[in-house]
Amino acid sequence: MREFISYDKSLEILNNIKLSKPTIQKEFLINAIGKVIASDIIADHNSPEFPTSGMDGYAIKHEDQALKTIKIIDKNPAGTVVESKVETGVCIKTFTGSLMPEGSDTLIPIENVEVNGDEITITKEVPFGFATRAIGENYAKDEVLIKKGTVVGFAEVGVLASLNIAQIPVAVNPTVAIASTGSEILDLGEMQTNDAQIRSSNHLTIEALCKEAGASTVQLGIVKDDIDSITEMLETALSKSDIVVTTGGVSVGDYDFVQDVIKDKLQAEVLFHGVTIKPGMHLLAAVKDGKTIIALPGFAYSSTVCAILYVLPLIYKLRGSNEKLPIVKAKIQQDFPRKMPKTVFTACNVEYINGEYTINFDGKKKGTSAILTNMLESPALLIQKEDSEDIKKGDLVDILLLNELK
Numbered sequence: 001m002r003e004f005i006s007y008d009k010s011l012e013i014l015n016n017i018k019l020s021k022p023t024i025q026k027e028f029l030i031n032a033i034g035k036v037i038a039s040d041i042i043a044d045h046n047s048p049e050f051p052t053s054g055m056d057g058y059a060i061k062h063e064d065q066a067l068k069t070i071k072i073i074d075k076n077p078a079g080t081v082v083e084s085k086v087e088t089g090v091c092i093k094t095f096t097g098s099l100m101p102e103g104s105d106t107l108i109p110i111e112n113v114e115v116n117g118d119e120i121t122i123t124k125e126v127p128f129g130f131a132t133r134a135i136g137e138n139y140a141k142d143e144v145l146i147k148k149g150t151v152v153g154f155a156e157v158g159v160l161a162s163l164n165i166a167q168i169p170v171a172v173n174p175t176v177a178i179a180s181t182g183s184e185i186l187d188l189g190e191m192q193t194n195d196a197q198i199r200s201s202n203h204l205t206i207e208a209l210c211k212e213a214g215a216s217t218v219q220l221g222i223v224k225d226d227i228d229s230i231t232e233m234l235e236t237a238l239s240k241s242d243i244v245v246t247t248g249g250v251s252v253g254d255y256d257f258v259q260d261v262i263k264d265k266l267q268a269e270v271l272f273h274g275v276t277i278k279p280g281m282h283l284l285a286a287v288k289d290g291k292t293i294i295a296l297p298g299f300a301y302s303s304t305v306c307a308i309l310y311v312l313p314l315i316y317k318l319r320g321s322n323e324k325l326p327i328v329k330a331k332i333q334q335d336f337p338r339k340m341p342k343t344v345f346t347a348c349n350v351e352y353i354n355g356e357y358t359i360n361f362d363g364k365k366k367g368t369s370a371i372l373t374n375m376l377e378s379p380a381l382l383i384q385k386e387d388s389e390d391i392k393k394g395d396l397v398d399i400l401l402l403n404e405l406k
């Protein structure tokens, strides 16, 4: 008899396994997009380094706005350093991006003055420091701008470029090998020879999830329910990857060989086999030669939910990233009784309305764990913990935002 453990316990066990540290390599900024930065990025200068004009106009002393006219003594284009100084009664024509000339504290925009020869008359006053970007406005020297573990995106690229950093250390993405087992399942394009055969979706759904999470993938396709084929597949998978994910063959049927191969043939260390969750109760996690094997149930919804819950966090960890599953609070629009003493993940629709997430189950199909179409459109998973109460309409509940998965 198998011993089922709680969802929390299964997460704790997986969280505590020793994983190898990611290999670090340097990448040019654009090639680093989607990768995880492996060290803090600290500003080595202030931005801007000097007070800088934010508009086109005239650099003045603020108190000079009380004067009738102010004399223009020089021009200060962006990219040059003007020698003249602003003293009482004089101004310097200054442009967006130009350094503020010495002695000035305020920029009066061209729209706020009338120009007569070499003099300006102020038609509309501005407050002290107007359109003057202070030293360090964008970032200050020694500020930690990007934390180790951040996934590089457009904003990181821009900030790194402004720091004149062309190459950054990033973690080499882990590799996940994926295979689906089952004698009834067919790969894309494979000829159907009898009515009992179905098309496999799991191997590709999981590859898609892993790729979106930043992993490299090795697709091993479909393996029939046969001990030798499954053994060969798992040996190949272990030799090519950091994480092996299989689907099918982990419950109690006569042909559920994946578990036997993992336990008896490979002699892998089984971390757990059976978790009190729905879907995915037959999930098996094991370790062999420092590689993690996650054997998921065959049902399409079960294997997808479990890949999200168990495989994605492993990928995050192996990349050294700070990412977490996107779990947020949402208001539920109907009663939702607790059906079983398990942690249950139910597909729902999510909307963001008036500053809060709300969920409903409109159009969601009921049936077995085979229904993957419930994950289309704008989906989330309602999370009901093992020891939770019946949910009432209007309650705040935990949901996992499926369209926010990285």
Ligand SMILES: Nc1nc2c(c(=O)[nH]1)N[C@H]1C(S)=C(S)[C@@H](COP(=O)(O)OP(=O)(O)OC[C@H]3O[C@@H](n4cnc5c(N)ncnc54)[C@H](O)[C@@H]3O)O[C@H]1N2
Residues within 6 Å of the ligand: 180, 181, 182, 184, 185, 198, 199, 200, 201, 202, 203, 247, 248, 249, 250, 251, 252, 253, 256, 279, 280, 281, 282, 296, 297, 298, 299, 300, 302, 369, 370
């Ligand atoms: N007597 C019992 N029967 C079952 C139990 C149980 O506790 N006692 N548990 C059920 C639950 S829950 C699940 S989940 C499944 C898990 O079984 P397996 O992991 O061994 O999966 P299979 O039997 O191979 O497949 C289940 C189902 O999914 C379809 N399938 C399989 N592979 C794919 C694929 N790659 N793409 C799409 N669909 C796939 C397969 O045709 C089956 O219909 O066991 C229950 N039974």
Ligand code: MOO
Residues within 6 Å of the ligand: 277, 278, 279, 280, 281, 282, 297, 299, 302, 303, 368, 369
């Ligand atoms: O493990 Mo099954 O996924 O509960 O339907």
